[in-house]
Amino acid sequence: MASEVAAPPKSEATPPPPPPPVRENYFAVDVALRVLLFSATLVSLVVMVSSKQTELVILPGVPIRVRVPAKFNHSPAFIYFVAAMAVACLYSIITTLASISVVLKPEYSKKFLLHFAFWDALILGIVASATGAAGGVAYIGLKGNSHTGWMKVCPVYDKFCRHLGSSIAISLLAAVLLVLLSLLSSYSLYLRIRD
Amino acid sequence: MASEVAAPPKSEATPPPPPPPVRENYFAVDVALRVLLFSATLVSLVVMVSSKQTELVILPGVPIRVRVPAKFNHSPAFIYFVAAMAVACLYSIITTLASISVVLKPEYSKKFLLHFAFWDALILGIVASATGAAGGVAYIGLKGNSHTGWMKVCPVYDKFCRHLGSSIAISLLAAVLLVLLSLLSSYSLYLRIRD
Numbered sequence: 001m002a003s004e005v006a007a008p009p010k011s012e013a014t015p016p017p018p019p020p021p022v023r024e025n026y027f028a029v030d031v032a033l034r035v036l037l038f039s040a041t042l043v044s045l046v047v048m049v050s051s052k053q054t055e056l057v058i059l060p061g062v063p064i065r066v067r068v069p070a071k072f073n074h075s076p077a078f079i080y081f082v083a084a085m086a087v088a089c090l091y092s093i094i095t096t097l098a099s100i101s102v103v104l105k106p107e108y109s110k111k112f113l114l115h116f117a118f119w120d121a122l123i124l125g126i127v128a129s130a131t132g133a134a135g136g137v138a139y140i141g142l143k144g145n146s147h148t149g150w151m152k153v154c155p156v157y158d159k160f161c162r163h164l165g166s167s168i169a170i171s172l173l174a175a176v177l178l179v180l181l182s183l184l185s186s187y188s189l190y191l192r193i194r195d
Numbered sequence: 196m197a198s199e200v201a202a203p204p205k206s207e208a209t210p211p212p213p214p215p216p217v218r219e220n221y222f223a224v225d226v227a228l229r230v231l232l233f234s235a236t237l238v239s240l241v242v243m244v245s246s247k248q249t250e251l252v253i254l255p256g257v258p259i260r261v262r263v264p265a266k267f268n269h270s271p272a273f274i275y276f277v278a279a280m281a282v283a284c285l286y287s288i289i290t291t292l293a294s295i296s297v298v299l300k301p302e303y304s305k306k307f308l309l310h311f312a313f314w315d316a317l318i319l320g321i322v323a324s325a326t327g328a329a330g331g332v333a334y335i336g337l338k339g340n341s342h343t344g345w346m347k348v349c350p351v352y353d354k355f356c357r358h359l360g361s362s363i364a365i366s367l368l369a370a371v372l373l374v375l376l377s378l379l380s381s382y383s384l385y386l387r388i389r390d
Contacts, residue, residue: 074342077331110388117381121316121374125323129370132327136272137335141343147269148336150345175324179316182377186312189384193305 026188027109030116031099033184037177038092041127044170045085048072048134051163055156070157077137078164081171084130088174091123110192117185124178131171138164221383222304225311226294228379232372233287236322239365240280243267243329246358250351265352272328273359276366279325283369286318305387312380319373326366333359 051072056065072078095116102109141161144152154161246267251260267273290311297304336356339347349356 070342075340076334076338077327110385114381114385117312118378121319121377124316125319125370125374128320128323129327129330132272132324132329133331134327135324136328136331139271140332140335140345143271145270147265148346148348150335151343153343175320179320182316183313186309186381186384189381189388190305190309193384193387 034096040174041089048167053160070160077133081130081134120182229291235369236284243362248355265355272332276329315377
């Protein structure tokens, strides 16, 4: 600001207009994507945590049917999934606030873009691996595996499996949003290169 | 080159030295990381594909021990893993060549950086989700799951499980390399911003 104010008196009577600063436009898109990311991770988290279902099942060696619950914390993959979604949800809150602050005060946008580009990639890795882990285990629950003798659980625990499937689908959406955010940060950096 | 040769005769006797182009330095690191990524994905792929092991096991209802093989393609998660590693390996070859071409001809480096930043994020998502899926299923093979009655397979198929574990560990390294590459592309874009 200071150099721009000081420069005109020394130049000609008709100073050339400075190039229009077509820059801060993308932070609005950034905020929107981050709010979407927050919604996606929160919904995914809630759907996964609320997946508990108790059914009467026949256990080998027990003469009567017993009530057996199915919960997400019966599998380490789903526990990791919940932890990853919680991290991504928290991250989306923090970066939404950061992105709003850049919209209000564009001076720091350059530094923020670099940080966003790095952290988005890291969170993308966490969300994608959690989606993969939960999806891989849920697929065994759905289809079983005849080679290893792992049985299907979804015919009995239908609501549990619906919750898992929905949660994993939404986390896949969150991963796609993170790829888009990563692209947006890089593109915003790219647009600022002058040469 | 042509403009630099033409410029000096019109300027003063002591032309001011142009600002040093401290820019193309990071493409050498980029090439090195991409070669590492190629090695990691290739080793991971080979170790996973070569994991076949045949053991004599007792099957229920069969009076004698029978030879039962364990192969990666008995689980959809491992098939996805192999496909993802093959894609990442091919991608690393293509981008290594692209990065070398930028080292030799730096004119196009700006465009390349943007493309790298986007595609690195996408391939990171694929590699991380494949690592998660294979890791989640391999963990069930290692520890079993008492809640669903899924049995361990690693006590019988020890070599198979060692291959799986090594392959997944190396693919995790590949995911870390992709995060670093993504950071490097963003940082290189960042360094070129003048304001």
